[in-house]
Amino acid sequence: xxxxxxxxxxxxxxxxxxxxxxxxxxxxxxxxxxxxxxxxxxxxxxxxxxxxxxxxxxxxxxxxxxxxxxxxxxxxxxxxxxxxxxxxxxxxxxxxxxxxxxxxxxxxxxxxxxxxxxxxxxxxxxxxxxxxxxxxxxxxxxxxxxxxxxxxxxxxxxxx
Amino acid sequence: xxxxxxxxxxxxxxxxxxxxxxxxxxxxxxxxxxxxxxxxxxxxxxxxxxxxxxxxxxxxxxxxxxxxxxxxxxxxxxxxxxxxxxxxxxxxxxxxxxxxxxxxxxxxxxxxxxxxxxxxxxxxxxxxxxxxxxxxxxxxxxxxxxxxxxxxxxxxxxxxxxxxxxxxxxxxxxxxxxxxxxxxxxxxxxxxxxxxxxxxxxxxxxxxxxxxxxxxxxxxxxxxxxxxxxxxxxxxxxxxxxxxxxxxxxxxxxxxxxxxxxxxxxxxxxxxxxxxxxxxxxxxxxxx
Numbered sequence: 001x002x003x004x005x006x007x008x009x010x011x012x013x014x015x016x017x018x019x020x021x022x023x024x025x026x027x028x029x030x031x032x033x034x035x036x037x038x039x040x041x042x043x044x045x046x047x048x049x050x051x052x053x054x055x056x057x058x059x060x061x062x063x064x065x066x067x068x069x070x071x072x073x074x075x076x077x078x079x080x081x082x083x084x085x086x087x088x089x090x091x092x093x094x095x096x097x098x099x100x101x102x103x104x105x106x107x108x109x110x111x112x113x114x115x116x117x118x119x120x121x122x123x124x125x126x127x128x129x130x131x132x133x134x135x136x137x138x139x140x141x142x143x144x145x146x147x148x149x150x151x152x153x154x155x156x157x158x159x160x
Numbered sequence: 161x162x163x164x165x166x167x168x169x170x171x172x173x174x175x176x177x178x179x180x181x182x183x184x185x186x187x188x189x190x191x192x193x194x195x196x197x198x199x200x201x202x203x204x205x206x207x208x209x210x211x212x213x214x215x216x217x218x219x220x221x222x223x224x225x226x227x228x229x230x231x232x233x234x235x236x237x238x239x240x241x242x243x244x245x246x247x248x249x250x251x252x253x254x255x256x257x258x259x260x261x262x263x264x265x266x267x268x269x270x271x272x273x274x275x276x277x278x279x280x281x282x283x284x285x286x287x288x289x290x291x292x293x294x295x296x297x298x299x300x301x302x303x304x305x306x307x308x309x310x311x312x313x314x315x316x317x318x319x320x321x322x323x324x325x326x327x328x329x330x331x332x333x334x335x336x337x338x339x340x341x342x343x344x345x346x347x348x349x350x351x352x353x354x355x356x357x358x359x360x361x362x363x364x365x366x367x368x369x370x371x372x373x374x375x376x377x378x379x380x381x382x383x384x385x386x387x388x389x390x391x392x393x394x395x396x397x398x399x400x401x402x403x404x405x406x407x408x409x410x411x412x413x414x415x416x417x418x419x420x421x422x423x424x425x426x427x428x429x430x431x432x433x434x435x436x437x438x439x440x441x442x443x444x445x446x447x448x
Binding site: 024067 | 202338
């Protein structure tokens, strides 16, 4: 049981993240929803860059595109880009404190949202509202907690 | 230690590959729309995830329903009975008017309007893609839902089906920037097009000359010209008419009749000329 769980921890955590991303929320909380997929992918990229990197990010982005009904390729491009930056700098980022990491994740989340906005803007004429950037802040605030939970899961289940 | 560089292609080439693939997909899907057939399978593939994400809310609903007191139920029942009596009285008059209208139309030689078949659908996980207004409903090709099908709620037009899966489908709301409904003013039959504004509580009506007879409070109903929405369903109510002579056209805004921010039960319509028929017969409500 623990062996099979060990093998599927990454997949299960990503599935949960996808579910949280589309879960219905009250309209008051909805604009502040953190980018769960980005958080979980970011953690696994920093922890196990040889297992989770651009390929996994691309596939998760595709699933996100289907779930959110955007044109295929938009989220996959943005996620691939962000995860590439993380995977290329994982050794430096690992030495940062959790709050410094949170700041970097916030910056990357901003890049992620801007890339998505820009690509969507090419396809349809949408206007930029500041509200689109609230998830950047919440993603930053959620990073330390998701980091701790996922690290605990990784250590207890000995995922490597 | 097993580094990323010892296995397979390097990180940079992976990024290049992912970027090229993504851009290809964006062009093919977003610009050329070649994936509409594949989308059915993709949507069906992820629908278990959507049903799972929908589960907590469903459980909460069920528990709150189980916890309603008898008094609340009685009150609710009394209110519904009152409403039912009022509505059936209106329906009696409506039936007479409908027959009269049909007779007049046959006298004039214009075709009698056929009734649309309907099915009740329920809202599933509301997606949070802030750039477009879409919802997911729990009916799909298995129930006969087709692309471009009109969707209503109890107050008016909600939108049209944009993508279908086997058990779910995605509905584009009328408030989305990429959506427009051909409408007419109920008071004087002036025809116009109501486009979405990207805000849930606003539609905009473009290219209306200053001299057009339109006022605040006018009701807009679908005109049936676009061949998507059947004629005569409420779309919205005019909220602002700004006749600024320095601009080429008047600025006209409307509020959607359907409550787009609190949708729960929706009505799928199959007009008489629909390319598909509703499949689950015991759920389809066939109007006599």
